[in-house]
Amino acid sequence: MEYAEIALKYVQALAWPVFAFLLLWPIRRQLAKAVERLIKVDTPVGSFEFAVDAMEAQSEAADLERVQVQEESVERKVEPSAAGTPATPNEVEKGQQERSTTAAGNSTLQRRRAVVATKLMGIEERIRADANVGPEFGDTDQMIALVSSSWRYVTRAIDFTLTTKTEEEGPRGYTSVEKVIYLIDKHQCPPRVERLTRRLFDLQQRARRGEPPTVSSAQAYSRSCASLVRSLRTYVLTP
Numbered sequence: 001m002e003y004a005e006i007a008l009k010y011v012q013a014l015a016w017p018v019f020a021f022l023l024l025w026p027i028r029r030q031l032a033k034a035v036e037r038l039i040k041v042d043t044p045v046g047s048f049e050f051a052v053d054a055m056e057a058q059s060e061a062a063d064l065e066r067v068q069v070q071e072e073s074v075e076r077k078v079e080p081s082a083a084g085t086p087a088t089p090n091e092v093e094k095g096q097q098e099r100s101t102t103a104a105g106n107s108t109l110q111r112r113r114a115v116v117a118t119k120l121m122g123i124e125e126r127i128r129a130d131a132n133v134g135p136e137f138g139d140t141d142q143m144i145a146l147v148s149s150s151w152r153y154v155t156r157a158i159d160f161t162l163t164t165k166t167e168e169e170g171p172r173g174y175t176s177v178e179k180v181i182y183l184i185d186k187h188q189c190p191p192r193v194e195r196l197t198r199r200l201f202d203l204q205q206r207a208r209r210g211e212p213p214t215v216s217s218a219q220a221y222s223r224s225c226a227s228l229v230r231s232l233r234t235y236v237l238t239p
């Protein structure tokens with residue numbers, strides 16, 4: 001009788017663990033992912049600091065776009081008509097020959113700039129499309145991936161720009177920030193582009209090191225990258 005009671009107690013003691021095991025086994029993968037997300041969650045301070053800096057980057061990107069729009073509108077103004085005595089036939093013919101020679105010499109460069117500008121427009125549109133994520137895609141890993149992919153598009157855009165402006169592969173072994181500095185020093189790239197590039201590079205490194213971006217801060221970062229690519233496209237088309 002004692003053996004039967006002992007056996008019954010063992011069965012009762014094991015009943016709940018066995019029941020829990022059978023209940024949780026079908027959803028074991030979902031539980032594992034949930035635990036992994038909890039482990040990866042960083043302190044709120046890191047997320048807050050990243051969000052603040054990402055919004056500052058977006059504000060700086062908006063300022064850069066606004067300045068470029070103003071500059072483009074000035075360039076599009078109609079030039080005043082030339083005053084003075086009409087040119088002689090010889091002068092007209094000479095001017096036409098010079099323009100023809102210049103046009104022939106620049107045709108290859110213009111075609112290359114147009115091709116690269118089209119590529120940069122495609123990169124910008126892709127970044128903006130990726131940035132339009134819904135709130136349901138709020139996983140930390142997905143937001144880090146969005147930041148990383150946006151930065152990769154920026155590096156590709158910088159390489160296209162460098163190749164177009166220098167008509168060569170450019171300096172080897174340079175980081176993306178150093179490439180932009182090179183363009184500023186040698187090819188009149190706006191210094192504002194370098195400041196934004198440096199800020200975006202720093203944010204991308206911080207996300208990789210574990211500062212978890214929120215949905216809004218990752219979107220702000222991605223849109224800033226799109227603005228930077230737009231600025232590079234304008235710069236490529238500048239003679």
